[in-house]
Amino acid sequence: MHTERLYYQDPYIDTFSAKILHKGQDQKGRLYVVLDKTAFYPTGGGQPHDIGTLNHVQVYDVEDVEGEIRHFIDVPLQEDSCYGKVNWIRRLDHMQQHAGQHILSASFEELFGYKTVSFHLSTETCTVDLDITTLTEEEANKAEERVNQIILENRPIETKWVTEDEIHQYPLRKALSVTDNIRLVIIPEFDYNGCGGTHPNSTGQVNQLKILQWEKQKKKIRIHFVCGTRVLKQLHEKHRIIQRLTPLLNAPQEDLESAAKRLIEQQKIFEATISELKMEILKQEGSKLIEESIDTDHFHLVKNISIDRSITELQQLAKHITQNEDSILVLFVNKKEEKLQVICARSEDLDQNMNQLLKDVLPAINGKGGGSDSFAQGGGEPKVSPEDLIDKMLNVISTDF
Template identity: 45%
Template sequence: MTKKLFYNDAYQTSFDTQVVKNDKDEEGRDYVVLEETAFYPTGGGQPFDEGTLNEIRVDNVEEVDGEVRHYVAEPLDASTVNGVVDWARRFDHMQQHSGQHILSAIMQDEFGMATLSFHLGAEIVSIDLDATDLTEETLEKAEERVNEVIRDNRPIETKWMTVDESNQYPLRKKLAVDEAVRLVVIPDVDYNGCGGTHPRSTGEVQMIKLLGWSRQKKIVRLEFVCGNRVLEQLGNKHKVLNGIKGLMKRPEEALEQEVSSFIKESKQKDKQLAEQMAQLLEYEARDLASTAGEAAGVPVIERVYENRTIKTLQDLGKKIVEQTPSGIVVLVSEQKDQLQYVLAQGANCSGNMKEAAEKVMPLIEAKGGGKPNFVQGGGTKAIAADAFAERLREAALETVE
């Protein structure tokens, strides 16, 4: 088995060792197994380390069937290697993981909310809590308490011991192993079985910022960031805020009210615009109904448009059949690489537009649906738009009794 150097020293980023195995996995990815490694493999909610082996990039590290596989960007033909771990990524994971330990301890001990799972993402970290909701007061108190523990600069110790020895500590949860266990200890705060990488003290976590929570079925997902990620979040938000200030030309403290007023006005204008568009469609429908042609004794309104949305075709079709209760409406919109259509009939027409459309849809590999009196859909532009409209009209008239 590969000796895991990160268990002894999470700060070790360079090492020399022997290659034990050089192979490809079932997906054809190149990987090597080493005699010892400082690369952390994915596990326990913590992602893998990145870095290089003999200056060849390590893209992923996984523990598979008891062996630590280092997936490399290109084949590595060597019996010995020099490994270098990406320290920035490693230390970021150390900060986030230790911050999670502290946060989970505070949420359970002081608020009665146990952590069910942990996810360390590329930008955001989250824990799932055995709870139904969180209040702003709880979030404020929890954040304050976690930062107090961080500022106390308490030691973070890792100890290997037997399960019996570990039971002498106030463990946060029952251990899932029977053999030797690695305990992560933050005195008077957290005692937890964990195989992840951690700094030597809570002070190196620097700080925590709770970002918000959401309800996920019967649990609560709490998002946060620690350490350098807090500064990154602050920097990103500061850029956005400065951009808004430049657009609004208002002091920072007035931005919320200004944006709120802007959104309210925008919604009101959108509503007015929608009402005006509905009126225009009403006028257009009346005009089309008044110029309806006739085929086999049935009034027919047939039009081909360019770049009209399916929603517009639907609204227009509904208004036209109200004006021509005995008629058939064929509307086709020609897009860049597709055709969309509406086929409808008035309340006094005896046809079946769904049946008619199903006969013609294969011409454009169309998908769609509806009811016997109103169908819509779209497909490829396999034939000309006017030819497709003509085929829809013919199929519709064939269903009229």
Template identity: 45%
Template sequence: MTRRLYYEDPYQMEFESTIINIDEDERGSYAVLEETAFYPTGGGQPHDTGKLNGIEVIDVEELDGEVRHYTRERLSDGDGRVYGSIDQARRIDHMQQHSGQHIISAVFHDDFGVPTTSFHLGKDTVTIDLDTEKLSDRLLGQAEDQVNRIIRANYPVVTKWVSVEEAEQYPLRKTLAVEDEVRLVIIPEIDYNGCGGTHPNATGEVMAAKFLGWTKNKKQVRLEFVCGYRVLDKLGQKHQILTEMKQIVPKPEQQLVEEVQELIKASKEKDKRIAELEEQLHKYEAREIIEDSIEENVIQRVFLNRPIKTLQSLGKAISEKTPEAYLILISEQENQLQFVLACGSDIDRNMNEVAKQVLPIIEGKGGGKPNFVQGGGKRLIEGVDLADRVKALL
């Protein structure tokens, strides 16, 4: 069995060891060592990263009872000795997040009767699933305050290996899933848990915890939060965003939301007005097309770079005024063709059947009502040619 230095001292970031084996599997090349400070993925906590003899360690997993260090390049066994270094910032971050999760879960369980069912330590944020269907703002505020009081109180965080019988003498929050020795992580009077993760020596090193919000997850709640240096990172990110926002909207921070809401409202009103004007323009354009197509039973036009919504608007305006005519509108774009096919109310024809015959020509898709169909595909032929092929089918 590999000696696990991260259990003896989670602050040990450098070590020397002896290579037991170098091999590879579907994940890549890996090395197994006599002792290691690299923490393998497990218990909701991601693996450590770092270097072995200057070669990057990109993954660490426990498989078949051995800790495998997957390296960017195959490690040379050389004299059989290896020097390892851990990414300290990543290790400390994981220690802060994991211990913060223990405190948060303890507070929700003990103070509010809400147990944690799962835990995920992500790259940017951490989540826990709580066995409840909703969380009120008041409860969240109370829980966050209590969590941060525990962090500031700087309780010791103790780890110890005990037998299952000894472990059961503690007020454990979960039933143990092992039969041999178990590693307990203990925050006296706060939390007693079987856990294989890395943790700091005291809760003060977690620094702070901040809840970011919650979402429904099936019949439970998924709470998102950050601890430690991630709180400072989030604060820095939000401050940068506010600073940039104030350069665009020169208002005090307290008025930014209201001002942005007014800008969005004004923008929506402008968009609505623009849409109304465009619809009027389409009606005028439709009238011109109709006047230029008097006594034609097939009206066809090919446009350049007209969006499909414009074709639809024009098509409706034209077909409403030409009950005895077919309509073919096509828009040529750089790499695609889009179309609207319609027939007037006096014509008994399913335009979907017509579209199905021409869609394979442009490897396209489309559909709609029997008297009004839209679609598009690749520009494998010119728009005029496509219009002519449609016309030949009418």
């Protein structure tokens, strides 16, 4: 049951009457109908499907399944015939984007010999992947300028059905993926390309094209661009953002970049200052903990219990104490939410193994962790109190002497 595709005859057909050939349900449980003819474009060739209505029932997806075009609907159609209406705003947008892609790809190939290997049309932007690894701003600007020149010239966009034997008559931009039912989309003396998508009748109806950005994607360059009314939408969004940034940065539009750079530099200075102040506070805290340390026969013991403290701060604190004091051992336990965090550290002149100490007590909290002979950390469940956990570590240490 092959469906006659009305958009092949004229992409501007957006209403039609048709007979329902088949009503079905796919493997996902989605309802669909197959018509004897349709103006709805199914997903394919990088172009999304049309949406619209059949007898006022919403068509939310359209797929080509072996030549059978399925119109997916939310509620069943009771009739044997229907009146279809394509969402024209979406169709025209897709026509502009797809034709713009043809012109952009042809421009890159004409100017630099860069071939397009893929195209994707999304709801906000479009992308083409070029078979190159680098792209300069000058090249992108020249290609964009060439595209908009072709658009401004309002050249015709023609479609033609040809046989495999006739292909040699046309300088195709890329190899065909089919050998029968070959449909060419042609911009005379500029671009010849096999394509089944929808396009306007002239380049002028693309309106305009703007390259937004490009990036390296695997071993290709991916270009993001928009055409037609999407260009105005992008302009509106960017203008709105600029209008909001102007008072925030206290600078006119032309000075926003330098104002933002100054703000970033100031932020870096503030962050560095804050980091230095935090380190000074940690040093002061470390000195206080050393003064309060407990003298044993073999070392000075620093133990501390905290709640919801940054583990990074505790690491820095433990290292500062052990690196600036001899014969000192540090045991920290931090309770954070429903977890106990443990840090064990010692000065270099002691020989207790902190990694082994940690592993000896972790089973008590069903924990995990590890480290070196002089510094180890871990965490687990609060199955015992922080005080009891420190006592367990001290008991392990006492057996070493």
